[in-house]
Amino acid sequence: xxxxxxxxxxxxxxxxxxxxxxxxxxxxxxxxxxxxxxxxxxxxxxxxxxxxxxxxxxxxxxxxxxxxxxxxxxxxxxxxxxxxxxxxxxxxxxxxxxxxxxxxxxxxxxxxxxxxxxxxxxxxxxxxxxxxxxxxxxxxxxxxxxxxxxxxxxxxxxxxxxxxxxxxxxxxxxxxxxxxxxxxxxxxxxxxxxxxxxxxxxxxxxxxxxxxxxxxxxxxxxxxxxxxxxxxxxxxxxxxxxxxxxxxxxxxxxxxxxxxxxxxxxxxxxxxxxxxxxxxxxxxxxxxxxxxxxxxxxxxxxxxxxxxxxxxxxxxx
Amino acid sequence: xxxxxxxxxxxxxxxxxxxxxxxxxxxxxxxxxxxxxxxxxxxxxxxxxxxxxxxxxxxxxxxxxxxxxxxxxxxxxxxxxxxxxxxxxxxxxxxxxxxxxxxxxxxxxxxxxxxxxxxxxxxxxxxxxxxxxxxxxxxxxxxxxxxxxxxxxxxxxxxxxxxxxxxxxxxxxxxxxxxxxxxxxxxxxxxxxxxxxxxxxxxxxxxxxxxxxxxxxxxxxxxxxxxxxxxxxxxxxxxxxxxxxxxxxxxxxxxxxxxxxxxxxxxxxxxxxxxxxxxxxxxxxxxxxxxxxxxxxxxxxxxxx
Numbered sequence: 290x291x292x293x294x295x296x297x298x299x300x301x302x303x304x305x306x307x308x309x310x311x312x313x314x315x316x317x318x319x320x321x322x323x324x325x326x327x328x329x330x331x332x333x334x335x336x337x338x339x340x341x342x343x344x345x346x347x348x349x350x351x352x353x354x355x356x357x358x359x360x361x362x363x364x365x366x367x368x369x370x371x372x373x374x375x376x377x378x379x380x381x382x383x384x385x386x387x388x389x390x391x392x393x394x395x396x397x398x399x400x401x402x403x404x405x406x407x408x409x410x411x412x413x414x415x416x417x418x419x420x421x422x423x424x425x426x427x428x429x430x431x432x433x434x435x436x437x438x439x440x441x442x443x444x445x446x447x448x449x450x451x452x453x454x455x456x457x458x459x460x461x462x463x464x465x466x467x468x469x470x471x472x473x474x475x476x477x478x479x480x481x482x483x484x485x486x487x488x489x490x491x492x493x494x495x496x497x498x499x500x501x502x503x504x505x506x507x508x509x510x511x512x513x514x515x516x517x518x519x520x521x522x523x524x525x526x527x528x529x530x531x532x533x534x535x536x537x538x539x540x541x542x543x544x545x546x547x548x549x550x551x552x553x554x555x556x557x558x559x560x561x562x563x564x565x566x567x568x569x570x571x572x573x574x575x576x577x578x579x580x581x582x583x584x585x586x587x588x589x590x591x592x593x594x595x596x597x598x599x600x601x602x603x604x605x606x
Numbered sequence: 607x608x609x610x611x612x613x614x615x616x617x618x619x620x621x622x623x624x625x626x627x628x629x630x631x632x633x634x635x636x637x638x639x640x641x642x643x644x645x646x647x648x649x650x651x652x653x654x655x656x657x658x659x660x661x662x663x664x665x666x667x668x669x670x671x672x673x674x675x676x677x678x679x680x681x682x683x684x685x686x687x688x689x690x691x692x693x694x695x696x697x698x699x700x701x702x703x704x705x706x707x708x709x710x711x712x713x714x715x716x717x718x719x720x721x722x723x724x725x726x727x728x729x730x731x732x733x734x735x736x737x738x739x740x741x742x743x744x745x746x747x748x749x750x751x752x753x754x755x756x757x758x759x760x761x762x763x764x765x766x767x768x769x770x771x772x773x774x775x776x777x778x779x780x781x782x783x784x785x786x787x788x789x790x791x792x793x794x795x796x797x798x799x800x801x802x803x804x805x806x807x808x809x810x811x812x813x814x815x816x817x818x819x820x821x822x823x824x825x826x827x828x829x830x831x832x833x834x835x836x837x838x839x840x841x842x843x844x845x846x847x848x849x850x851x852x853x854x855x856x857x858x859x860x861x862x863x864x865x866x867x868x869x870x871x872x873x874x875x876x877x878x879x880x881x882x883x884x885x886x887x888x889x890x891x892x893x894x895x896x897x898x899x900x901x902x903x904x905x906x907x908x909x910x911x
Contacts, residue, residue, distance in 0.1 A: 299631070300828065332828045333632040453769040457888070514649070514672035515625030517663075522627050542615045546801045547838045549630065549638035551622035551670075567626035571633035571827075572835035585835075 290343040297362030300332040302424025307338035314342035316442035333525035335372035364388035418527035429466030436478035526570030536582035625670035633834025635825035636743030639798030656683035658716035681723040684731035717744040717758035745826035753829035791816035793855040799841025831880025
């Protein structure tokens with residue numbers, strides 16, 4: 290049985306990628322499960338979707354814990370525990386990452402000897418976070434990696450899944466997926482089927498047994514206000530708004546009012562400050578700033594800039 | 607008539623009472639209006655939330671609010687508000703809380719609940735003269751489950767369940783008029799992209815007693831299919847093209863708080879959103895565009911300026 294997990298951010302098309310791959314398997318006479326992880330599906334928020342495909346009946350249910358392939362459309366998710374990208378990775382799990390960095394860098398960083406492949410992209414793509422059709426690229430690559438899906442089955446699956454979006458968009462998706470499929474030629478069959486996991490061999494997690502408590506102490510009343518600030522939604526961001534204070538006209542009420550996330554506050558001098566722990570990167574502030582003093586820069590470039598600034602700071606300053 | 611203090615952007619509150627870190631989508635037009643509303647209402651507010659996107663705001667133990675929040679089924683938020691109001695009134699009557707400890711009871715629902723399942727409970731609450739504020743964030747579809755059409759979906763829009771060449775065949779329900787027909791204390795339409803207008807309406811509603819209801823149009827990046835950064839600009843276009851009239855029902859009269867002049871062609875608004883793509887591609891659907899423009903024109907023709 291093939292067990293494949295797609296990780297990405299809401300809006301990158303990873304749910305569609307899993308549907309396309311599932312349908313492509315189905316075209317090749319596999320039995321298939323494909324499902325997105327339901328819950329708070331939000332644009333920018335970490336999401337995952339998964340596919341099981343087998344020549345025989347599939348008795349497994351639920352989330353895939355032992356993936357054969359993990360496709361990751363946004364490499365910033367790997368370091369986010371909440372995204373669960375690394376969950377259940379075994380020695381034979383192949384990782385397919387949309388990243389600026391090399392497989393060796395990732396092997397070193399994650400301390401893994403696994404096969405790590407980088408999603409191919411045109412030279413024109415300077416920011417991986419903006420890779421066009423990221424989901425379709427991952428679906429096309431995954432289809433080639435498993436080695437049991439033909440070009441025709443992949444194209445048919447895309448047509449079937451996207452037909453309501455008009456033929457122009459379907460054609461562009463097919464072109465993207467097949468192009469990636471062909472580029473991954475050298476890695477065909479890199480992903481092999483995992484063994485059946487029998488219910489008999491199921492090892493239960495190391496649960497901690499808790500005695501039943503009364504609801505008053507088990508679910509205590511929260512008297513603190515605005516506890517949502519403990520959730521760092523800044524993790525969702527792929528583009529970062531940066532205020533150029535030389536051009537900021539200190540009309541704080543525009544950016545701070547339009548920001549849906551209360552992530553722009555005004556300090557005592559009347560100067561707006563962006564709270565990067567919570568800014569989701571919607572960039573409404575960039576669109577609304579009257580003197581155009583807010584610039585959007587790719588998150589990884591912003592981080593690199595920060596690190597550089599940090600490194601050049603003298604220690605006693 | 608109630609007096610408002612907010613006249614221009616500079617008068618808007620400068621602090622955020624509403625917590626960041628909510629799971630709403632980046633660029634959520636509903637959240638953009640809610641945080642502005644909350645800053646006017648203040649922390650002495652209890653929310654009664656029917657199932658919808660904003661159900662996810664306050665998932666235990668996290669909440670962006672500074673007070674309590676009650677979650678109800680989709681059809682029954684105004685009934686939940688009745689229970690809270692009654693409880694507060696009993697506590698006040700028994701002098702177990704002082705007048706300074708009283709709370710604003712606010713219902714918060716999406717358009718699915720407001721126009722559909724929850725309409726009967728809302729009607730009954732108005733009939734009983736319940737002292738509450740109802741805020742509907744209207745993203746014109748069942749956004750939390752993937753944007754299926756609702757009774758508030760506009761004519762011609764594509765939704766997850768209106769995928770044909772002409773989009774949604776029905777018409778957006780006129781919830782403002784339905785609510786106003788009950789003769790409550792206050793009804794208004796607003797939008798987060800017009801913060802001063804919104805703030806003045808919330809201020810007005812806050813000072814009145816009885817049923818008060820506000821619908822805010824909530825541009826929805828995933829549901830309407832546009833780049834999140836355009837949310838506020840699209841909201842402004844909804845007002846400028848006249849497809850989202852800003853108005854109030856107060857003292858038995860309907861008053862428009864902003865009359866677009868000149869009124870832009872409605873396609874300036876429609877073409878910003880993927881849900882209307884089929885009106886422009888592969889070829890322009892002149893008949894449907896004219897039909898939508900005509901319905902906007904007819905609305906404004908009926909307004910005495």
